[in-house]
Amino acid sequence: MTIDTAIAELVSFLGDRLSRSKPDLDAHGASETHFAPAPPDAVAWPETVEDVSQILQLCHAHGCPVIAFGAGTALEGHTSAIRGGVTLDFARMDQVLSIHQGDMAAVVQPGITREALNRELRATGLFFPVDPGANASLGGMAATRASGTTSVRYGTIRENILALEVVLADGRVIRTGSRARKSAAGYDLTALFLGSEGTLGIITELTVKLQGQPEAITAGVCAFDAIDAAVDAVVAVIQMGIPMARIEFVDAEAVRAVNAYSGTELPERPHLFVEFHGTETGAAEDANRFAEVVADFGASDVRLATKTEDRSALWTARHHAYWACLALRQGATAVVTDVCVPISRLAEAVEETRADIAASPIPGPILGHVGDGNFHAILLVDPQTPNDLVEAKRLAGRMADRALRLGGTVTGEHGIGMGKLGYMQAEHGEGWAVMGEIKRALDPDSILNPGKLVPGD
Numbered sequence: 001m002t003i004d005t006a007i008a009e010l011v012s013f014l015g016d017r018l019s020r021s022k023p024d025l026d027a028h029g030a031s032e033t034h035f036a037p038a039p040p041d042a043v044a045w046p047e048t049v050e051d052v053s054q055i056l057q058l059c060h061a062h063g064c065p066v067i068a069f070g071a072g073t074a075l076e077g078h079t080s081a082i083r084g085g086v087t088l089d090f091a092r093m094d095q096v097l098s099i100h101q102g103d104m105a106a107v108v109q110p111g112i113t114r115e116a117l118n119r120e121l122r123a124t125g126l127f128f129p130v131d132p133g134a135n136a137s138l139g140g141m142a143a144t145r146a147s148g149t150t151s152v153r154y155g156t157i158r159e160n161i162l163a164l165e166v167v168l169a170d171g172r173v174i175r176t177g178s179r180a181r182k183s184a185a186g187y188d189l190t191a192l193f194l195g196s197e198g199t200l201g202i203i204t205e206l207t208v209k210l211q212g213q214p215e216a217i218t219a220g221v222c223a224f225d226a227i228d229a230a231v232d233a234v235v236a237v238i239q240m241g242i243p244m245a246r247i248e249f250v251d252a253e254a255v256r257a258v259n260a261y262s263g264t265e266l267p268e269r270p271h272l273f274v275e276f277h278g279t280e281t282g283a284a285e286d287a288n289r290f291a292e293v294v295a296d297f298g299a300s301d302v303r304l305a306t307k308t309e310d311r312s313a314l315w316t317a318r319h320h321a322y323w324a325c326l327a328l329r330q331g332a333t334a335v336v337t338d339v340c341v342p343i344s345r346l347a348e349a350v351e352e353t354r355a356d357i358a359a360s361p362i363p364g365p366i367l368g369h370v371g372d373g374n375f376h377a378i379l380l381v382d383p384q385t386p387n388d389l390v391e392a393k394r395l396a397g398r399m400a401d402r403a404l405r406l407g408g409t410v411t412g413e414h415g416i417g418m419g420k421l422g423y424m425q426a427e428h429g430e431g432w433a434v435m436g437e438i439k440r441a442l443d444p445d446s447i448l449n450p451g452k453l454v455p456g457d
Contacts, residue, residue: 002062002063003041003064003065003084003085003086004041005062006058006059006061006062006063006086007041007042007064007086009058009062010042010044010055010058010059010086013054014044014045014055017044017045017046017047018042018044018086019042019043019044020042020043024043025039025041025042025043026039028040028043028069028072028079028081028087029081029087030072031077031080032074032075032336033076033077033333033334033335033336034333034334034335034381034389034392035077035080035418035419037080038077038080038081038082039081040065040067040081040084040085040086040087041081041084041085041086042085042086042087043069043086043087043089044086044088044089045088045089045091045092046088046092046093047092047093048093049165049167049173049204049205052088052202052204053171053172053173054171055086055088056167056168056169056170056171056202056447057170057171059085059086059447060169060170060171060445060447063445063447064085064086064447065081065083065084065085065086065447065448065449065450066085066086066088066169066202066447066448066449067080067081067085067086067087067088067449068087068088068090068110068139068140068198068202068203068449069087069088069089069090070090070110070111070136070137070138070139070141070143071113071134071135071136071137073132073134073135073140074140074144074415074417075336075414075417075419076411076414076416076417076418076420077418077419078140078143078144078197078198078415078417078418078449078452080417082450083450083451085447085450088202089111090109090110090111090137090139091111092111093109093110093111094109094111094112094113094116095108095109095112096108096117096120096121097205099120099124099126100179101124101125101126103179104126104209104210104211104212105162105179105207105208105209106121106126106128106207106208106210107205107206107207107208108138108205108206108208109139109204109205109206110139110140110142110203110204110205110206111137111139112137113135113136113138114128114130114131114132114135114136114138114141115135117208121210125212125213126210126211126212126213127211127213128160128208128209128210129154129155129160129211130146130147130148130150130151130154130155130156130157130160131148131149131150131246132146132147132148132149132413133149133319133322138206138208139203139204139206141157142161142164142193142194142203142206143193143194143195143196143197143198143203144197144413144415145157145158145194145195145413145415146413146415147369147372147412147413148369148413149246149248149315149318149369150245150246151371151372151374152238152245152246152247152369152371152372153243153244153245153246153277154211154245156413157194158191158194158195159209160208160209161190161206161207161208161209162177162178162179162181162190162207162208162209163175163176163177163179163190163206163207164176164177164190164193164194164203164205164206164207165203165204165206166193166201166202166203166204167201167202167204168200168201168442168443169443169444169447169448173204174189174201176188176189176190176193177189177207178207179207192438195415196453197415197416197417197449197452197453198448198449198452199439199443199448199449199450199452199453199457200438200439200442200443200448201442201448202448214277214278214283215278215279215280215283216277216278216279216282216283216284216306217245217275217283217311218275218276218283218284218286218287218304219273219274219275219276219304219305219306219310219311219314219315220273220274220275220287220290220291220302220303220304221266221271221272221273221274221301221302221303221314222271222272222274222291222294222299222300222301222302222303223266223267223269223270223271223300223301224270224271224272224297224298224299224300225269225270226270226298227251227270227347227350227351227354228347228350228351229297229298229299230249230270230271230272230297230299230370231249231346231347231350231370232297232347233272233293233294233296233297233299234247234249234272234343234370234371235343235346235347236293236296236297237290237293237294238343238371240289240293242286242289242290242293243276243278243286244274244275244276244286244371245275245276245277246273246274246275246315246369246371247272247273247274247275247369247370247371248272248274248318248367248368248369248370249270249271249272249350249366249367249368250270250272250273250318250321250365250367251270251350251354251365251366251367252268252269252270253328253363253364253365253366254321254324254325254365254366254367254378255267255268255269255270255271256268256328257321257324257325257327257365258317258320258321258324260324260327260328261320261323261324261327262317262324264313264317266301267300267301272299272370273314273315273318274287274290275315276290283306284306287304291304318367321365321367321378322334322336322378325365325378325380326378326380328363328365328380329363329380329382331382331383331384332381332382332383333380333381333383334378334379334381335379335381335389335392335395335396336376336377336379336414337376337377337379337396337399337400337411337414337419338368338411338413338414339374339375339399339400339402339403339408339409339410339412340372340373340374340375340403340408340409340412341373341403341406341407341408341409342373342406342407342408343370343372343373345373345407346370346373346375348406349375349402349403349406349408350366350368350375352402353366353375353377353395353399354366356398356399357377357379360391360395361388361391362379362380362381362388362391362392362395363379363380364377364378364379364380364392364395365377365378369412369413373408373412374412374413377396377399379392379395379396400420400423401426404423404426404427409427410423410426410427416452416453417452417453418451418452421452421453424453424455425455432454435453435454435455436454436455436456436457439453439454439457
């Protein structure tokens, strides 16, 4: 077989940096969510861009699929090796290559995680702001065009990447962009590879924007009697121009899960978690203005926190929400889906989704980054009950259809992978066919993460 031939040649220069052991294959073929295991034929650990280039040259020559793997936190089956092949695990390419304090930029390898990068930056007074919740690798964040809790202020990964180094399917190495903050020189190749999910090239280096660490941070939490009141309050705060660094919605079911999992004692009602960055005076003023506005929408139990330990407790509870929700149903797996709508339609989208889930036999907490119209449903299914998965997919489908009807998108940050491939035609029309043409131009033999994102792959 061509895959076996490619792997035999890879062993000759990778040595023990290539594995065919079952534990390694299983670990790289498993899904964070409901997708069936799909292990590769081999796992390689490249250490340099030259390694990646040589691997791709060999795999290209033999038609062997190649799948990039970061921290393994993707939710839509992005790293499943559905046609076998070789998974490239970037755990050994995890360094900060350079920090340019004057430019507020850093050059990093794809395997570094968000938390590791910010530890390296701590003494510089700078930080990397994109926070998807999971401690994802930056290569994976770029490949899925990720965002997260801080996007309402600092933008998504798209706004925080200046340049990339990418290895193409045939092993060629290209650079896109520079440290300059803008360019009108030709096609925006950086944007092309962001969100391409490893189907057009393998990212081996990223030049990222950094932000100044805020002088002061104030966090807060408040409760509402109804979902629409919470969402309408967020819209009002944004329209008033109050600069929030984070604004997160958690519904009553998710609050119940978080209380049980993290030991918090929040009222089991819809909540907003919020954070403000700035000077001590500025952050405090913004927090107080926020409290005044949300009070007009019926907010209660408003609590503000400035101490590091108090803020950490609040956001740890929010970041643990996925695992907390899983614990609501013993032995459950989850169909985790996200959509994004114009913020003016957000309350409608969340309310209709909550009504759908309430009428369903399976539980499904809702939470999300409501400052940019993005929310998630964590649909809990019993692996031993096939009808549960059918029902969860039906609910996810209704969410996607609703998002499109309201002028939004079927995914705000999770990406397409395998899970949302069926909605691409409805969202993009002829644009999806153009994506397929771009794929065929750069990867005519479809060795890069085949079966994902594009039509007829």
